[in-house]
Amino acid sequence: MSPSKNQWQFYFFEGKLTWIDGGVHSNRIWLRHIIKYFSEINIDTMKFSPEEKYQCHQYQIIKTILQKKLIDREQAQKMIASRTQEIFCDIFYEENQRKLAIKIIPMTPQQLLAAGFEPSLVITNIKELLQESQQSYVSFIQQGGVSFSFNYAPFITNKEALKHEVPPHIYENFVQYFNGQNTIKNVAFKLDKDLTKLALSIIPYLKTNTIKLGQIEDLPSYVTVDKYFSNSHPTQVAVKKTAIACIDDSPLICKMMNTIVNKAGHQFIGINEPLQAIPQLIRAKPTLIFVDLAMPVINGYELCNQIKKISQLKETPVVMLTGRDFMAERVKAKVMGISDFIGKPIVEEKIMNAIEKYAK
Structure with missing residues (x-):
């Protein structure tokens, strides 16, 4: 039986926490963590065991992509630990609102294994996460x-009152995201802001009733990562401007970029095969090119070097996308004529800023 939104089920394997199921906005938490930790994997198109076969379907997805060697054990454990810590925060809040009851349902190791749990994925730092x-x-x-x-x-x-209380760029973010459809957690995630600082920043406006808070339902369990990302940005600009290209072997990254680029009013060109990029770029003549650094066969630097040798493309700004945001990488990128360097996971505000700066 699945827990309700006001209940959590803790699964322990030989005394060690393995997984927490249920709680408030469990699907929203799940999708945020998928985007943050597994953005390179197109989970939406993968096939998994039927949901009814196991007790915790989300856990089984992690286990499956680990077995397929699309992630390593450390990545899986980091994702599970981060998700667990967020759930702990929700529980601390609920504990301050009402008395929480605990019900223990014993399960043997054999029952846990039959339910699909993996002993090697237990959370070893539960004390630190709680603290x-x-x-x-x-x-x-x-x-x-x-x-x-x-x-x-x-x-x-009260938009008029708010407009006079905050700087223009903050007002634009408020209007875009404070629409009753995005939780405070979602806004912090999309803007890549510290959650506590963001929450503290809106308190003055709550006191003046310029901004209010409302409760919203969790997303359905069948909502895909792609739909989640797309639905979070419902406003589209009707008139397309110039073309912007993104070369990334991850279809999910290209889908995310497509949503952002279209929202900015530009035509999007997604290229998942880097070896086929040059002919497509020559035909499309984009005004801005985003390139993933870590790709098979040819990496972002090598591809950028090829781009800069093409007369039709050599003046086109190139922005590197990477999960390895190190100073040495930035220096190398600068030497190679790369215009900018944006770390993953994809954050809309950073991509929008790059588009505004370079897509002329």
């Missing part, structure tokens, strides 16, 4: 935070 979650909640309260859930969705009640 960090509690400290985060206490710190928020001590800094002037009030007791509201980060799963609430802010919405503006």
